[in-house]
Amino acid sequence: MSTAAEVNIDQDVHHDEHHDYEQSFISKYIFTTDHKMIGKQFLITGIMWGLIGVGMSVIFRLQLGFPEMDLGWLRPLLGGWISEQGKLDPEFYLALVTMHGTIMVFFVLTAGLSGTFSNYLIPLQIGARDMASGFMNMLSYWFFFLSSVVMMASIFIETGPAAGGWVVYPPLSALPQAIQGSGLGMTLWLVAMVFFIVSMLLGGINYITTVINLRTEGMSFSRLPLTIWAFFLTAVIGLLSFPVLFAAALLLVFDRSFGTSFYLSDIYIGGEALPNMGGSPILYQHLFWFLGHPEVYIVLLPALGITSEVIATNSRKPIFGYKAMIGSMLGITVLSFVVWAHHMFVSGLNPFLGSVFMFLTLIIAIPSAVKVFNYLTTLWKGNIIFTPATLFSIGLVSFFISGGLTGIFLGNSVIDIQLHDTYFVVAHFHLVMGSLSIFGLLAGVYHWFPKMFGRMMDEKLGHIHFWMTFIGVYMIFFPMHYIGIAGFPRRYYSWTNFDAFSSYTDLNMFVSVAAFVTVAAQFIFLFNFFYSMYRGKRAPQNPWRSNTLEWTAPIEPGHGNWPGEIPKVYRWPYDYSKPGAKEDFIPQHIPLSHTPESNLDHEVELAKKEVVDKTANAQSNA
Amino acid sequence: MFNLAIGLGVVLLLAILFLIFRISSLISVAKGNTNKIATSSNKINGALFMLFLIGGGFLFFWYSIKEFDNYNLPVASEHGSEYEFMFWITMAVTGVVFVLTQILLFYFSWKYQYKEDSKALFYPENNKLEVVWTFVPAVVLAILVFTGWRVWTDITAPAPENTNNIEIMGYQFAWGVRYPGLDGELGNSDYREIDATNNFGIDFNDKAAYDDFIPREMHIPKGEPVTFNIRARDVLHSVFAPHFRLKMDAVPGMPTTFTFTATKTTEEMREELNDPEFNYEIACTEICGRGHYSMKLTLIVDEPKEYREWYAEQESFLKRNPEYLTKVPNDLKEVALLKTGIDNKELD
Ligand code: HEM
Numbered sequence: 001m002s003t004a005a006e007v008n009i010d011q012d013v014h015h016d017e018h019h020d021y022e023q024s025f026i027s028k029y030i031f032t033t034d035h036k037m038i039g040k041q042f043l044i045t046g047i048m049w050g051l052i053g054v055g056m057s058v059i060f061r062l063q064l065g066f067p068e069m070d071l072g073w074l075r076p077l078l079g080g081w082i083s084e085q086g087k088l089d090p091e092f093y094l095a096l097v098t099m100h101g102t103i104m105v106f107f108v109l110t111a112g113l114s115g116t117f118s119n120y121l122i123p124l125q126i127g128a129r130d131m132a133s134g135f136m137n138m139l140s141y142w143f144f145f146l147s148s149v150v151m152m153a154s155i156f157i158e159t160g161p162a163a164g165g166w167v168v169y170p171p172l173s174a175l176p177q178a179i180q181g182s183g184l185g186m187t188l189w190l191v192a193m194v195f196f197i198v199s200m201l202l203g204g205i206n207y208i209t210t211v212i213n214l215r216t217e218g219m220s221f222s223r224l225p226l227t228i229w230a231f232f233l234t235a236v237i238g239l240l241s242f243p244v245l246f247a248a249a250l251l252l253v254f255d256r257s258f259g260t261s262f263y264l265s266d267i268y269i270g271g272e273a274l275p276n277m278g279g280s281p282i283l284y285q286h287l288f289w290f291l292g293h294p295e296v297y298i299v300l301l302p303a304l305g306i307t308s309e310v311i312a313t314n315s316r317k318p319i320f321g322y323k324a325m326i327g328s329m330l331g332i333t334v335l336s337f338v339v340w341a342h343h344m345f346v347s348g349l350n351p352f353l354g355s356v357f358m359f360l361t362l363i364i365a366i367p368s369a370v371k372v373f374n375y376l377t378t379l380w381k382g383n384i385i386f387t388p389a390t391l392f393s394i395g396l397v398s399f400f401i402s403g404g405l406t407g408i409f410l411g412n413s414v415i416d417i418q419l420h421d422t423y424f425v426v427a428h429f430h431l432v433m434g435s436l437s438i439f440g441l442l443a444g445v446y447h448w449f450p451k452m453f454g455r456m457m458d459e460k461l462g463h464i465h466f467w468m469t470f471i472g473v474y475m476i477f478f479p480m481h482y483i484g485i486a487g488f489p490r491r492y493y494s495w496t497n498f499d500a501f502s503s504y505t506d507l508n509m510f511v512s513v514a515a516f517v518t519v520a521a522q523f524i525f526l527f528n529f530f531y532s533m534y535r536g537k538r539a540p541q542n543p544w545r546s547n548t549l550e551w552t553a554p555i556e557p558g559h560g561n562w563p564g565e566i567p568k569v570y571r572w573p574y575d576y577s578k579p580g581a582k583e584d585f586i587p588q589h590i591p592l593s594h595t596p597e598s599n600l601d602h603e604v605e606l607a608k609k610e611v612v613d614k615t616a617n618a619q620s621n622a
Numbered sequence: 623m624f625n626l627a628i629g630l631g632v633v634l635l636l637a638i639l640f641l642i643f644r645i646s647s648l649i650s651v652a653k654g655n656t657n658k659i660a661t662s663s664n665k666i667n668g669a670l671f672m673l674f675l676i677g678g679g680f681l682f683f684w685y686s687i688k689e690f691d692n693y694n695l696p697v698a699s700e701h702g703s704e705y706e707f708m709f710w711i712t713m714a715v716t717g718v719v720f721v722l723t724q725i726l727l728f729y730f731s732w733k734y735q736y737k738e739d740s741k742a743l744f745y746p747e748n749n750k751l752e753v754v755w756t757f758v759p760a761v762v763l764a765i766l767v768f769t770g771w772r773v774w775t776d777i778t779a780p781a782p783e784n785t786n787n788i789e790i791m792g793y794q795f796a797w798g799v800r801y802p803g804l805d806g807e808l809g810n811s812d813y814r815e816i817d818a819t820n821n822f823g824i825d826f827n828d829k830a831a832y833d834d835f836i837p838r839e840m841h842i843p844k845g846e847p848v849t850f851n852i853r854a855r856d857v858l859h860s861v862f863a864p865h866f867r868l869k870m871d872a873v874p875g876m877p878t879t880f881t882f883t884a885t886k887t888t889e890e891m892r893e894e895l896n897d898p899e900f901n902y903e904i905a906c907t908e909i910c911g912r913g914h915y916s917m918k919l920t921l922i923v924d925e926p927k928e929y930r931e932w933y934a935e936q937e938s939f940l941k942r943n944p945e946y947l948t949k950v951p952n953d954l955k956e957v958a959l960l961k962t963g964i965d966n967k968e969l970d
């Protein structure tokens with residue numbers, strides 16, 4: 001399994017000689033086994049998917065904000081999905097919503113976020129030459145790519161892509177008679193998701209093995225940066241939950257194509273009674289949400305990990321409660337597996353089970369609260385530098401609060417009776433999962449761009465991008481709470497059929513306009529990203545004066561990351577503004593014995609036992 | 623032509639923006655801004671956080687107060703008031719936390735922005751604090767869970783004996799309702815019996831089905847427990863009656879129920895809202911296909927007396943569709959005729 005790693009480790013000693021070997025274009029940029037390039041591949045693919053997913057939201061926000069509008073001008077793009085009268089087809093509306101959800105959750109925020117930063121940062125921050133298995137890592141990307149191709153293809157077929165919501169509940173998703181999208185589109189969705197799951201499992205196994213086995217000397221688990229803890233736990237969650245989605249998808253394939261009745265029973269559709277009996281749609285919901293809820297944390301944890309790192313670095317303070325942060329992430333990891341049925345309070349679930357899941361769900365709010373308080377305390381009495389990454393991280397904490405608190409409503413089975421499947425839910429998850437994780441992704445890009453591309457992104461453009469996006473996101477999603485409390489159901493093409501939901505046309509219009517502005521602001525980011533990649537200011541060695549190991553590698557690290565020996569680690573990653581220290585940061589590879597002026601009591605003892613090798617001497621003198 | 627003009631405009635705008643960007647980065651290089659740890663924009667960003675806090679806070683309170691009556695639907699069921707109680711308690715608790723934590727977040731960001739001569743406090747941990755803010759949320763949440771649990775067991779308690787059973791069936795894309803008729807008992811149904819007329823697949827082997835009726839309008843009595851017996855014929859649907867704070871999925875192959883008591887008739891609600899057009903509506907909240915957004919059912923709440931009158935006037939399904947008598951087993955024909963109130967003469 002880990003042949004590539006062994007090769008890499010063998011190279012340790014004589015790495016310098018191998019350093020400059022010529023790589024062909026294909027092995028360097030395409031079928032690469034270098035974790036850094038694979039991370040970038042995930043990033044670029046994720047950004048591309050993000051554009052598509054967000055573009056779809058523009059189309060359905062047009063429909064929701066301006067239902068009267070003539071959308072004929074979209075015909076060149078959407079063809080027959082726009083009627084003669086210039087109206088969007090209601091079934092295509094559902095297809096858009098479904099694809100938007102699927103793309104955002106899986107392709108952008110799972111593959112794009114975890115895929116990018118786990119790949120890029122794990123070896124660099126733990127001090128490894130590469131992932132445990134570069135080959136599996138390469139496969140992981142290419143399975144994702146395959147999945148992307150299939151999913152993309154499904155958008156262009158005649159019957160349209162899957163349209164049953166991103167959760168693709170059967171029987172709707174099982175019966176092509178029920179909706180066009182459940183024909184070929186749904187088949188492709190399932191095939192794409194199977195490849196996607198394979199990709200995530202290959203990646204996840206790699207992340208876990210790498211973190212466990214390839215940490216550099218001195219990098220104990222209690223010295224891991226919180227980013228790595230987050231990626232590690234995310235991979236564990238993924239490894240345990242994705243197979244269940246696989247099973248759910250497989251049974252759905254059987255029901256669709258081989259006449260089984262896992263999810264189907266008592267159905268009369270299209271003028272005919274189907275033979276299926278004894279199946280249960282609820283079974284699918286249990287299986288789906290057994291992944292679906294942990295998935296929320298798969299999306300969330302990496303973003304929180306990135307934030308911990310960025311906030312600590314840029315407030316020039318140790319993250320407050322490092323152990324409590326790890327503890328709460330562990331708590332979230334475990335609890336995320338026992339709350340899934342809170343998505344099913346009104347599905348006909350046994351009310352007693354409902355009470356149990358309400359109880360478990362509200363418990364998971366506690367570790368989340370602890371994290372928020374710890375972030376706040378980290379900022380308190382800091383010396384905060386507002387890099388774009390810092391701004392996005394602070395914005396992220398704000399979303400974590402806003403979106404997390406509405407979770408307390410939805411986790412309460414009583415309140416969920418009214419709010420389930422209304423816009424309140426849309427508001428809730430867009431803040432806490434969507435925007436939070438996107439902010440984590442953006443913070444990560446701004447923060448590690450200098451490492452990835454050896455150049456700096458423009459700071460001012462980053463600031464403008466932040467403020468437009470931050471205000472924009474609140475303007476889009478905050479009003480949705482009111483609409484949701486008023487009962488407006490989600491996945492509605494239009495609300496005017498109902499007297500109860502005929503108000504708030506102005507607010508919906510406002511939301512749509514806010515969405516367009518926010519989407520437009522993302523082009524500032526795109527420009528900044530691609531422009532800086534080639535024309536940005538050259539990055540210094542350690543632009544944020546950060547403690548973690550990746551900043552000790554060359555500005556543009558080659559294959560194997562460190563040309564010489566891998567640095568050893570002597571301390572935790574958060575020695576910022578340590579009293580007595582010369583600088584306001586002491587990187588992890590600086591031995592305690594070199595910093596007698598700032599060592600804490602227990603460190604004085606440790607410093608005496610320390611065995612320091614010469615690279616450390618060389619590096620800390622440099 | 624028009625498109626071309628727009629296109630040109632966009633290109634020009636982009637070009638100008640790009641120029642501004644180039645110039646500003648050149649200026650900052652010239653100023654030597656680039657080597658400082660924090661540039662002048664640090665102050666601006668800090669200030670913007672405070673501005674955002676104040677502006678956002680104002681908008682939040684202003685809009686929430688101004689729009690209160692619009693987003694807060696009037697309540698028309700007994701458990702609805704319990705729901706409201708739960709909702710507003712949660713709102714109070716989370717509201718306080720929301721305001722406090724957002725204030726701290728933005729205030730800290732502004733207050734502790736980078737200053738050249740200051741140094742951050744090295745403050746890595748404080749176990750007492752961690753314990754406090756694990757424990758306090760735990761207690762608060764425990765209270766919320768406990769109250770929620772009590773209301774929940776109340777709402778989901780088994781229906782009382784004397785409840786009015788009504789069947790609601792979701793199908794693409796409408797709702798059907800069936801009443802148990804004079805015997806008060808809904809007859810069996812079987813999806814294989816469904817056809818164009820017998821929408822519900824009423825099973826005529828069951829005596830209880832003969833007097834079941836399928837009205838054009840849906841009525842329920844005020845002040846009496848009503849149980850919705852919910853099912854679906856094709857895909858998932860979900861019964862959502864916002865004014866009653868009622869929602870329950872309709873699942874093919876697995877009947878579900880929801881029991882509630884209406885507290886205001888349609889007339890009373892019209893007066894309260896001063897809206898003679900008002901009607902209670904049922905919507906579908908589980909994605910079910912093309913017409914998901916149009917699955918509306920109007921529901922009329924009557925005084926019990928009016929309700930009984932209306933109920934008595936309804937003709938059973940069998941009476942309206944006597945051709946289905948052939949489906950009734952021979953030994954039950956008599957019962958069927960009796961229960962449906964069809965005269966033998968009428969048949970001949
Ligand atoms: C400009 C940004 C975005 C806008 C304006 C937007 C808007 C919307 C709206 C209005 C809906 C509901 C449509 C309906 O129910 O009819 C929706 C659904 C959804 N969105 Fe977004 N969204 C955005 C970004 C995101 C992001 C970043 C995520 C990542 C998690 C996301 C995930 C979802 C999901 C999972 C659904 C549910 C799909 C379904 O109902 O099956 N969205 N979005």
Ligand SMILES: [Cu+2]
Binds near residue numbers: 292296340342343
């Ligand atoms: Cu969940």
Ligand SMILES: [Cu+2]
Binds near residue numbers: 859906908909910917
């Ligand atoms: Cu529906």
